[in-house]
Amino acid sequence: xxxxxxxxxxxxxxxxxxxxxxxxxxxxxxxxxxxxxxxxxxxxxxxxxxxxxxxxxxxxxxxxxxxxxxxxxxxxxxxxxxxxxxxxxxxxxxxxxxxxxxxxxxxxxxxxxxxxxxxxxxxxxxxxxxxxxxxxxxxxxxxxxxxxxxxxxx
Numbered sequence: 720x721x722x723x724x725x726x727x728x729x730x731x732x733x734x735x736x737x738x739x740x741x742x743x744x745x746x747x748x749x750x751x752x753x754x755x756x757x758x759x760x761x762x763x764x765x766x767x768x769x770x771x772x773x774x775x776x777x778x779x780x781x782x783x784x785x786x787x788x789x790x791x792x793x794x795x796x797x798x799x800x801x802x803x804x805x806x807x808x809x810x811x812x813x814x815x816x817x818x819x820x821x822x823x824x825x826x827x828x829x830x831x832x833x834x835x836x837x838x839x840x841x842x843x844x845x846x847x848x849x850x851x852x853x854x855x856x857x858x859x860x861x862x863x864x865x866x867x868x869x870x871x872x873x
Contacts, residue, residue: 727822735784739769740788741765742769764838768838816833
């Protein structure tokens with residue numbers, strides 16, 4: 720039996736559902752447009768976010784919900800449209816975690832929620848903003864394909 724109160728359980732479920740949905744959207748973008756940045760890296764990050772949340776489910780004796788989103792997510796007409804949607808999704812994600820952080824005082828849950836919110840705001844949001852800028856730059860990278868730079872991947 721879980722040692723969490725109903726509000727904490729609901730918060731964990733909502734967080735995992737949001738990460739499942741994000742992963743599924745980014746996976747669909749990659750299926751539609753090929754290996755395009757930043758969707759390939761951010762999809763991998765979303766998988767790690769899911770794993771962090773799933774560890775909390777297991778720690779607290781909760782069954783881990785399956786991802787209900789594959790095949791049920793929006794599709795986009797262009798990489799630019801997907802990047803713009805990614806910007807909005809990451810902005811929405813910050814508000815979600817602001818709300819979810821208020822649902823608990825448990826340090827292990829707070830730490831995961833804060834880490835996921837920080838990743839969203841400090842890395843994913845900026846990546847999607849750059850992507851949206853590249854996609855609207857008159858064709859210089861408009862397909863969003865990964866470009867290698869000195870020092871590693873973007």
